[in-house]
Amino acid sequence: MEKWRATSNLRRSLKSILNRQLSSVSEFRYLNEKRSCQSSFNLIRDCKSLGQVNAIQHRCFSSASTLVQRNPSFSTLNSDDISYFKGLLGEKSVIQDEDRLETVNTDWMHKYKGSSKLLLLPRSTEEVAQILRYCNSRCLAVVPQGGNTGLVGGSVPVFDEVIVNVSSMKNIISFDKVSGILVCEAGCILENLISFLDNQGFIMPLDLGAKGSCQIGGNVSTNAGGLRLVRYGSLHENVLGLEAVLANGDVLDMLGTLRKDNTGYDLKHLFIGSEGSLGIVTKVSILTPPKLSSVNIAFLACNDYSSCQKLLMEAKRKLGEILSAFEFLDTEAMNLVLHQFDGVRNPLPASMHNFYILIETTGSDESYNRYLY
Amino acid sequence: MEKWRATSNLRRSLKSILNRQLSSVSEFRYLNEKRSCQSSFNLIRDCKSLGQVNAIQHRCFSSASTLVQRNPSFSTLNSDDISYFKGLLGEKSVIQDEDRLETVNTDWMHKYKGSSKLLLLPRSTEEVAQILRYCNSRCLAVVPQGGNTGLVGGSVPVFDEVIVNVSSMKNIISFDKVSGILVCEAGCILENLISFLDNQGFIMPLDLGAKGSCQIGGNVSTNAGGLRLVRYGSLHENVLGLEAVLANGDVLDMLGTLRKDNTGYDLKHLFIGSEGSLGIVTKVSILTPPKLSSVNIAFLACNDYSSCQKLLMEAKRKLGEILSAFEFLDTEAMNLVLHQFDGVRNPLPASMHNFYILIETTGSDESYNRYLY
Known part of the structure; x- marks a missing residue:
C-alpha cells in the first residue's frame, strides 16, 4: 500500500515537474522568446548550456559567453531577500563576503566566471526546499553547487544566480553491511565516503581525481565516471535511489534501496547526469561492492x-x-x-x-x- | 554537431511524449473522467493497471476486472481499418483467425483474458510507426506484445485493443566483438540471442526461465531480472540504447552504443520497465560480457x-x-x-x-x- 501510494505520488510529481521543467528545456535554443518565470531554476542555466553548445560549434572563433544575455524576466536580489534567507538559515549560512563569492563564482578551470552576490549553505532538505520555494516565488535564478570541481563550468553562475551549495549537508545516514547499501547526504565529499567504507570493508564504485573535494550529489548530477567504470559501471548502475528538491520546493523522495525496483517509472535516472537542471539532489543511496584484498x-x-x-x-x-x-x-x-x-x-x-x-x-x-x- | 542535433531532437520529442503521455498517467486513478483520445495508446492499459492496483489492495475480496470499464471514447474496429492494415502489412500479417487470437488474448498464467479481434505482426520500425499513427488517428486502443510470457497479465488486452506483436522483428543488426555490444530488433527471442552470442564467445547478461519464448523487447519493457542479476545487474545497467515508437507514430531513436553517454537526459531509462506504457520498443543495444570457462x-x-x-x-x-x-x-x-x-x-x-x-x-x-x- 505504502509503496503504491509513493509511486502514485511520484507520478503526479513527475507530471508537474516535466510539464513545467521541460517547457524550458525544449526552448533551449530560443533565447529571445519570453519564457514563464515558473521555470526560474532552469532559465539562466539553459542560457549557459546554449553558450556551451555554441562554444563547441564555434570554439575557434569567439567566446561563447558573448552570445548569452541575462533574461530580464528574472528578479534581482534585494535586502528583503537577504533578510528572509538570514531568518531561514542563520547569519553564518548566508554568505555575501566578496572573497568567498569570488571562489564560488569561478569554475575549477578558471574559464567561466559568474557574478552571484549570494551563496547559501542549507543544512537540510527542508532548508533547500524553502530556499527554492522562495526563489521560485520571487523569480530569482538559482545555480546548484557541490564541490565545484567540474571541468565544464556547470557549477558556477553565468550572471547573478543565487548559489545553493550543499556542502553543509554531509551526514552519512545509514550503511547496511549485509547489502552494502550506503545512504548519505549530497554534500558528502567522495574521499570521506571512500574512507568510511574502507573501515567497513567496502569500496565506493566511483573513484576520480577530484575525490578530495568533489561531492556525491555533484557526482550523481553530472554522472561522473572515473577509474572504476570498466568494472562497476556508471552511476546509473550504482545509484539505487535519490532525493531531489524541484524548482518550486517540492521534495521528490526516490530514496529506495532496492537493487531492482520495478514499481512505476524509474525516475531517478532522469536526475543522474541532468546537471542540476531538473532539481537539486539532496540525498543518495548507493550500492557499494566489498573491498577485495x-x-x-x-x-x-x-x-x-x-x-x-x-x-x-x-x-x-x-x-x-x-x-x-x-x-x-x-x-x-x-x-x-x-x-x-x-x-x-x-x-x-x-x-x-x-x-x-x-x-x-x-x-x-x-x-x-x-x-x- | 550531429550528436547535439540528436540530443536536441530527443528533448523536443521527450517534451511532446511526456506532455501527452503523462497526462494520462497522472489521471491513472480517475477512470470516470473524460480523457483525450490522443493518449489512446495508454488509456485502456491504464485501466488495467488500475485494476491491478486494486487487485493488490482487495485481492481477497473481489476480482479486479469487475472494477474496470471500457472507455467509450475509444473507437471499435471496422472493415476499413482491416483493409488499411492489410494494405500496409499484407494479408499474412493481419490475423483475425479465432484460434490464434485466443492464444494472444490470454496471458501465460491464464488469469487474464482480453477480447481483441485483431493481431498485427509488423516487420519493421516503420510498420510499427504506421500502425500506431493510424490507430492514434482513429482512436483505436493498442496493446504491445512480445513473447507473451509475463506473469502479471501486462501483455494481453483487457477489452478489444489491437494487439501489436513484434515477433516478426527478429533480426540481429550488429555485434561488435571488441566492445561486446549487440544491436538487435525487439522480437528476437532471448534464447536465440544467447545461442548467437555463445558462438561469438559472449553471453547475454540476462537469463530467465522463459528464455525459449520471451523476447528482448518485452524483457526491456518489463525490466526482466533473472538469474544473472547479482553479477550483471538489471537491464538499466546493460541496455545501452533503444529505439521506441510513440503512440502517435513518432520514432524515438536512442539506439546509442556508448557505455556512458552523458549528452542530455538519459531517456531510455524511462522506457526500461515502463511496460509499454510510453511506447513500443523496436530495437535494443546491449552490452554483453565475455563467456568465461x-x-x-x-x-x-x-x-x-x-x-x-x-x-x-x-x-x-x-x-x-x-x-x-x-x-x-x-x-x-x-x-x-x-x-x-x-x-x-x-x-x-x-x-x-x-x-x-x-x-x-x-x-x-x-x-x-x-x-x-
Whole structure:
C-alpha cells in the first residue's frame, strides 16, 4: 500500500515537474522568446548550456559567453531577500563576503566566471526546499553547487544566480553491511565516503581525481565516471535511489534501496547526469561492492590501435572477473605526462611506441591474480 | 554537431511524449473522467493497471476486472481499418483467425483474458510507426506484445485493443566483438540471442526461465531480472540504447552504443520497465560480457536467516569477482519443489533445515574457482 501510494505520488510529481521543467528545456535554443518565470531554476542555466553548445560549434572563433544575455524576466536580489534567507538559515549560512563569492563564482578551470552576490549553505532538505520555494516565488535564478570541481563550468553562475551549495549537508545516514547499501547526504565529499567504507570493508564504485573535494550529489548530477567504470559501471548502475528538491520546493523522495525496483517509472535516472537542471539532489543511496584484498597493475605498449583492441578483448576474457581498470594513452598523451611532471618516467624501454595501456586488476586472492598475469 | 542535433531532437520529442503521455498517467486513478483520445495508446492499459492496483489492495475480496470499464471514447474496429492494415502489412500479417487470437488474448498464467479481434505482426520500425499513427488517428486502443510470457497479465488486452506483436522483428543488426555490444530488433527471442552470442564467445547478461519464448523487447519493457542479476545487474545497467515508437507514430531513436553517454537526459531509462506504457520498443543495444570457462555450483543449508545473510556477505567477499548467482529458498519452497517434481531430491542430509542457498560462480580459471570453495 505504502509503496503504491509513493509511486502514485511520484507520478503526479513527475507530471508537474516535466510539464513545467521541460517547457524550458525544449526552448533551449530560443533565447529571445519570453519564457514563464515558473521555470526560474532552469532559465539562466539553459542560457549557459546554449553558450556551451555554441562554444563547441564555434570554439575557434569567439567566446561563447558573448552570445548569452541575462533574461530580464528574472528578479534581482534585494535586502528583503537577504533578510528572509538570514531568518531561514542563520547569519553564518548566508554568505555575501566578496572573497568567498569570488571562489564560488569561478569554475575549477578558471574559464567561466559568474557574478552571484549570494551563496547559501542549507543544512537540510527542508532548508533547500524553502530556499527554492522562495526563489521560485520571487523569480530569482538559482545555480546548484557541490564541490565545484567540474571541468565544464556547470557549477558556477553565468550572471547573478543565487548559489545553493550543499556542502553543509554531509551526514552519512545509514550503511547496511549485509547489502552494502550506503545512504548519505549530497554534500558528502567522495574521499570521506571512500574512507568510511574502507573501515567497513567496502569500496565506493566511483573513484576520480577530484575525490578530495568533489561531492556525491555533484557526482550523481553530472554522472561522473572515473577509474572504476570498466568494472562497476556508471552511476546509473550504482545509484539505487535519490532525493531531489524541484524548482518550486517540492521534495521528490526516490530514496529506495532496492537493487531492482520495478514499481512505476524509474525516475531517478532522469536526475543522474541532468546537471542540476531538473532539481537539486539532496540525498543518495548507493550500492557499494566489498573491498577485495589483491590489487595488481600492468603497463603495456602496443604499436597499433588494433593491437590495443585485441588486448582489451583478451583482458576481458582472461582477466574477466578481476579486471578493474583499462586505461589507454597515445604517444602524445604520454609525452605530455613526461614533460609536465618531474620525476615521472616511461617504465617501458626508450624506443618509441604508439600506444600504451594500463591494466588494473582487483581480486580476492593475490597468488591467483599474479598467476593470471 | 550531429550528436547535439540528436540530443536536441530527443528533448523536443521527450517534451511532446511526456506532455501527452503523462497526462494520462497522472489521471491513472480517475477512470470516470473524460480523457483525450490522443493518449489512446495508454488509456485502456491504464485501466488495467488500475485494476491491478486494486487487485493488490482487495485481492481477497473481489476480482479486479469487475472494477474496470471500457472507455467509450475509444473507437471499435471496422472493415476499413482491416483493409488499411492489410494494405500496409499484407494479408499474412493481419490475423483475425479465432484460434490464434485466443492464444494472444490470454496471458501465460491464464488469469487474464482480453477480447481483441485483431493481431498485427509488423516487420519493421516503420510498420510499427504506421500502425500506431493510424490507430492514434482513429482512436483505436493498442496493446504491445512480445513473447507473451509475463506473469502479471501486462501483455494481453483487457477489452478489444489491437494487439501489436513484434515477433516478426527478429533480426540481429550488429555485434561488435571488441566492445561486446549487440544491436538487435525487439522480437528476437532471448534464447536465440544467447545461442548467437555463445558462438561469438559472449553471453547475454540476462537469463530467465522463459528464455525459449520471451523476447528482448518485452524483457526491456518489463525490466526482466533473472538469474544473472547479482553479477550483471538489471537491464538499466546493460541496455545501452533503444529505439521506441510513440503512440502517435513518432520514432524515438536512442539506439546509442556508448557505455556512458552523458549528452542530455538519459531517456531510455524511462522506457526500461515502463511496460509499454510510453511506447513500443523496436530495437535494443546491449552490452554483453565475455563467456568465461569455469562454472561451479554449491548448495548449502542454514538454520536461521541471519546465517543466510552472513553467508551472502562472505560469498560476496571471498568469491567476490566470480560470484554469479546467489539464490535463496526457505523450507516451504523446498518442499514445494520436492512434491511437484518427480525425481528431484534434496541433495543435503534428510534432517530438516530452515533455509537453503544456491551459489553459482563463473570465472576464467577452473582450478582457482574450485580452490576458492
